[in-house]
Amino acid sequence: MGSFFIPSANIARVEFFSCSRSTEAMNCAVAFCLFIVAAGTTVAAAAPPVALPGCPETCGNITVPYPFGTRPGCFRDGFNLTCDETPGRPPRLFVGDGVEVVDISLPDGTVRIHSKMLGVSNSSSSLRFNGTWSTGAMLTGNLAVSTRLNRFVAMGCNLLASLVDAPAYGMDGDGSSYASVCATLCAGPDGSELSDTSCSGVGCCQTPIARGLPSYGVQLSGLADQQSSGSSSSGFGALFIAEQEWFMRKGPFLQLDYFNSEQQSIIGSTVIPVVLEWSLDTSADRDLFRGFDDPPGPGSSSRCRSLNSVIVEDGVDGSSYGRARCNCSKGFEGNPYIANGCQDINECQQPNLYPCHGTCINLLGTYRCSSKKSIDSLPGLITIIAISAGFGLLFSILGVANITNKLKQQKAKKLRKKFFKRNHGLLLQQLIISNKDSRKVEDFQLRRIRASNKQF
Known part of the structure; x- marks a missing residue:
């Protein structure tokens, strides 16, 4: 029996996939791929990082995203806030000289x-x-x-x-x-x-x-x-x-x-x-931007610290030349000012925002909505799995299934030889051959007798 084991700190329950027969190898591999896709979806659905590692992400019920922060080492210059956590009162967030902050939005700036x-x-x-x-x-x-x-x-x-x-x-x-x-x-x-x-x-x-x-x-x-x-x-x-x-x-x-x-x-x-x-100063905060001076366009490499992010210059209200801010690219969410802070949105988990009248399939940065509620053929299923999980993962799993089948066949062959010898298979084989020869002689004599009888 072949089994696939999936260890992951992000998955609460460890799963085993078993394939008891060689004819089930392909189905087992496909099932395993589907599990990997589902597990990846679960991990991607986790909340993206908001603040720097070790820094508070909230003050009371208000989210405090980087470049803002309430502790030394947690904010950029000019973005320091104060979280008043006086015992007996709800925490309150302040900027400067006692002005209360009630909301901070990264996407809107x-x-x-x-x-x-x-x-x-x-x-x-x-x-x-x-x-x-x-x-x-x-x-x-x-x-x-x-x-x-x-x-x-x-x-x-x-x-x-x-x-x-x-x-x-x-x-x-x-x-x-x-x-x-x-x-x-x-x-x-x-x-x-x-x-x-x-x-x-x-x-x-x-x-x-x-x-x-x-x-x-x-x-x-x-x-x-x-x-x-x-x-x-x-x-x-x-x-x-x-x-x-x-x-x-x-x-x-x-x-x-x-x-x-x-x-x-x-x-x-x-x-x-x-x-x-x-907004941020594109000179003083240059480490947050990548390729800022690149010309805009489809081939531009300009982005913020996180992958899958974009630099926003237009629409920064009240700012002068040399100021900008960042956003996650379309289909991603999180904090573009943190490394790997922009993560894929699972549109299939938000049907109110991303409607799909059929089968919803989450893809990197987007999603696919199939008009059919079931997949009719295995090739179509493999194609979708390959898109979602990567061709490398799929072929690796199929390779494991193929190797498992070959090992099973070799083991069965060795067992047949072992049992053949243990049960006097060679003697039995000789008896069968000699029996076949005697039957041939008998058949020949019988044909000769019948031919003689026809002459008379």
Whole structure:
């Protein structure tokens, strides 16, 4: 009896395949190949690496992928985070000076944070406010406010609100480098006749952000013409940057609460989500890129540290020349910044994302959907196995089956010779031969007698 043994630390149960007859050798080899394919699928389905070896992959329920990290040696320069694990409270993740991180996405290149409103008393007729809005990150260019996914918002009556380039604002003080500007008006004193909740200028304004930065200078001033015409500007002004999708859903309710409740309480208690985008310096982080200067195209060898990855230059929001990030190639998932971090997606295990009305076969970087629910012929099965597991593995298994059959045949031949000698086979063979000769003589005599009788 021939058996195939499969040792693997990744397989919980060890399997044996036995072939008791030579006619079953091919079927046994095919079954073994199918098992190897299934075992490989099981291993490939394991979660791909997220962080560097020995580094924490999570803080509470938030995944912390490399190049981010919470311990020395676990992050790239400018990507350090802090995991607050104070006993008695759920762990919380922070960037910079106490800005909470709620999500990090490698495929999207985004970081979601929670921020607060900036509130300004608007009781003076000569209102002027200069402040700062910050993501909490260092001014390294690694993290920046997404201009595609956020809006600058101001709420209040008769206000002119501006975002300015923080470095320029700090140097010259005039705030001339504008990133966003909007104005609000009110129909009545204190917004008492406010009915529009579209945030299109009546009590609330929103506008895109022209330039993505990690921090901004914020300016707020009253609209003198409206104040001189008798419209009141008492109360509070509120300034913030918000995720556009969130503000489309929550903005109208927030605006109603702001004008129907105590404004100072709303400003102090409302958490505002903001989306940041991040990238790497292609010079300082050159070890993460391979063939960065190669021309793009099908034959390009440019990739990130992991195999099956691509370099993303376009779409890195707010970044200048010399910055990029990485993604896994199509059909792969994981962390492209780690060696072998991009692993094959088993599409057959995700039918909602990769529909297949038939037999689903996972292949490297893709999958095949057969219209038939069964394979009609052995050659077709062997072809599919060869594609999935590799021709080398298939022919190796078939070679083992062929050698096993030959060994069985040689062993059976030796046993027949042994039993032949043990049971006096030579004497029996001589008796059989002599018996055949005597029968030949008898047959000859009988034919002669019959021929003589015919003569008479």
